[in-house]
Amino acid sequence: HQQRWPPWSAQHAPMLSELFECEIADVLSINSATNDQLRAFRARASNAIYFISLLEPRRPRIAPLGKPASSLPTALERLGADDPAIRKVQKLAERLRNEASVNVLISGETGTGKEVVARALHDSGNRAKGPFIAVNCAAIPEALIESELFGYEPGAFTGGRAKGMRGLIPQAHGGTLFLDEIGDMPLA
Secondary structure, three states: OOOOOOOOOHHHHHHHHHHHOEEEOOHHHHOOOOOOOEEEEEEOOOOOEEEEEOOOOOOOOOOOOOOOOOOOOHHHHOOOOOOHHHHHHHHHHHHHOOOOOOOOOOOOOOOOOHHHHHHHHHHHOOOOOOOEEEEEHHHOOHHHHHHHHHEEOOOOOOOOOOOOEEOHHHHOOOOEEEEEOHHHOOOO
16 A cells, blocks of 8 residues: 555634635545646735645665765764755765864854754764863853853962863863854953
8 A cells, every 4th residue: 555645634624724824725636636736825924825746755865885975984874865955964074174274164043953953963073082071151141251251360360270270272272172152251
């Protein structure tokens, strides 16, 4: 028995309509739509009409036994390669991973895997023997940013540690300092 794609029918219309805030005029034919058919949806708020194409989800490709799936280092391979955007990130990371003096800016929305990419880049390069230090910059109070990043000498200020503190930048020497949420830090 072959499953028909897409696996929804008219019973899903109320959920889809509420979720996407749209009117679905052609619900009954969705169940028999082919992958290249377009369907029209009208947004309630703006009355705009949107067209969508029903696509079957991609299935992960499995490499044949006995053949390596990729020549990428394991850390970069773990990022996955089924998505063109991830393959692009892997290729760029492959080029950058052994550059000793390159600073890398990884941007993206919360939850997109910036730290995962940073860790893979660290683990696959010649900095892997050094520490990987991840810091949530948004959690550092403005008054302590300088002390946290650069450290301080004993007795530098009231309330500081008696022995001083080695900053995050010196701690990460020879490795990677991942500054998460750096955009939330004050500019001054």
